[in-house]
Amino acid sequence: MHLHGATDSEAVRRKLAEGAARLSGAGLMVAQGPGYALFDGRVPRLLLDTIMPDRPLALVADDHHTVWANTRALEQAGVLHGRETSDGHEVVMGDDGLANGTLLEPEAYAPVLSLSGYYRAMQGLAVGTEPDPAPTAAQRAGDLESLARGLAHANAHGVTSIVNMDGNLYTLDLLDQLRAEGRLTARVRVPFHFLPEMDEAELERASEMHARWNDEWLASGFVKLFMDGVIESNTAFMKADYPGRPGWRAHGRFPAERFARLATEIDRRGLQIAVHSIGDAATARVLDGYAAARRANGDSGLRHRIEHIELIDPADIPRLAELGVIASMQPMHVPGTGFPLQPAQGAIPPERWPDSYPVRRLKDAGVAIALASDWPVTDISVMRGFHAAVTRQSWCAEQADPRLTLAEALSGYTMGGAFAERTDTIKGSLTPGKLADVVILDGEIEAMDPGVLDRVAVRRTICGGRTVYKRP
Incomplete structure (x- = not known):
């Protein structure tokens, strides 16, 4: 509840x-x-x-x-x-x-x-393993219905493609069963979650998931890792001490040398990497690992990702563009929009506020941006995400206007997302020959005051040419 x-x-x-x-x-x-x-x-x-x-x-x-x-x-x-x-x-x-x-x-x-049973639903996120013991028939049926309800909820908010940030073989197997039953109503990509305590040999499971599911409806093809926690609980890995906590900067979950080896091996396997990285020290370590992979393997074109980037060292901004890294950002994560202003704002020194939640600065630096909700962490509504992206306010005079334009926000949620998962040749825009994934809204958003975008409703969602949601 x-x-x-x-x-x-x-x-x-x-x-x-x-x-x-x-x-x-x-x-x-x-x-x-x-x-x-x-x-x-x-x-x-x-x-x-x-x-x-x-x-x-x-x-x-x-x-x-x-x-x-x-x-x-x-x-x-x-x-x-x-x-x-x-x-x-x-x-x-x-x-x-x-x-x-x-x-x-x-x-x-x-x-x-x-x-x-809540843990079984989160198992791919928490431990990256398969349910043990295996779910009973009744539990599996319940899990199927939970997934179906989640897909219907996403469709009602105009979502036709989902890049899940947790999961396992069990998740993909359930989704495949929904497809066989004609109940898969969005395109879903599910990662292999690699944890620090795992041996590198576990990456063979990631390759197995990619081999079994790699089509326009169900796919894996990427490995998810966490480099740190979150600002609110002071577990995001920082380069400087947290205010009021001398000596405390949190920790990177993977030592630099080990992450560089992992990134190189995952890249060598032809798998994309997506890393949860919120603190500036975490993001620097991730970029170092991606640079090591490029030195070892050359430019693989896999468009590795960093999820969130809520505080960044300005010196690292050009590195994202140089390495072709996708910045996967969530407009509703910004304190004062989807999240309360505190405790996150108070955990960032005021002199670093201009470096926080830097989607505008990254966009201006030529970094590829994908916008998303991170649901259920924040609201799944794309329209409320648009509203947050185009109406965000600066925290201080030293922070440049942090807003995106409506066109930039639209691109971030459509072509930006497709580019990030390397499917931009088949979806992400209304172009002849691309997949028939279409969302119809109840108003002309380009003619609206940005302040009312969050009130716009989805009238119809079409995925694969089939209506998967129609407003009553």
Whole structure:
């Protein structure tokens, strides 16, 4: 269930009570959407105990990098007394020697989410492996329906192509079954998720996924990695200390030498690389790895990607263009648009604000831009994404106008996305001979005030020449 709009503990309590009435039982209850501010000055575990003391409860941050859990959930998951994790993942401990309820990154929160079927849906993201034990027939049927509902939700917002940023063989197998049943209503690309603890031999699974699925409806062909966390929880890897935390810059999840070897091998296999990289130190390390791959293999033309780039060293901006790297950006990630202004803005020194969420600067430097939602981290609505991209305001006088034009935003969500997945010859524009993927809106957006773009509705979505959504 979702807690969007619940900004204080009483509102959260009411929504969870409503959800508990619908979802009877004693199993783990999972909800998404509380802001970090809910826990300011409070021990999350103890606060959640007052809200739901008798049933295990986990609240997932919108960014999916932090989970907060109550005592019952921590006990059942075996992490109340802590858990050893690798750098960048943490079961945060309290002064009383017990977990305080804050679980940073997948290694920390996986045991809690494993208490429910929700974890199976996130398994490709959290651990990059296949479900074990294998889902029962009933569980598989439920997973199929969940995927079908997600596709229908995307279609209703005008989405015809999805580049998933997590997944595994099980995900692709389910999507293939939906295709066989005539229920695949969008084109989907699913990665192999490589984690730091994996051996490089695991990349053979990525090659297997690419060999089995590589057509215009279902494809793999790329490897996803995480270099760091997020600014909000101070787990994004930075070149300078976080404000108020002397000596703390977070960590890169892959050492520089190892990432360079991985990038070189993945590139050699003919697979695209997509790396979650938010901090400036993380992005510098990713670019170093991409440069190493090019030195070893030459220019493969694979258009490797960096996801998010929320703070960048200005010296690294020309490197993206020189290396042909795609900047995959999310207009709704900017604090004050899709996310609250705090705590992210306060975690970036004011003198670095001009270097934050730099889509305009990257565009002006000739970097190829793909725009996306990162749903369910932020709103899937493309129209609200347009609105955020063209109405964004500067944080300070030193920050140049950060807005994109409507034409640039349109290109980012269409041709930019197709170019990033190397399918721009068959989709991304209304051109004779390209795939019949068309979205019809209920207004002429080029004639509108940009301030009302978020009110525009999708009238019809057509994918592969078939209407997959029609507004009632």
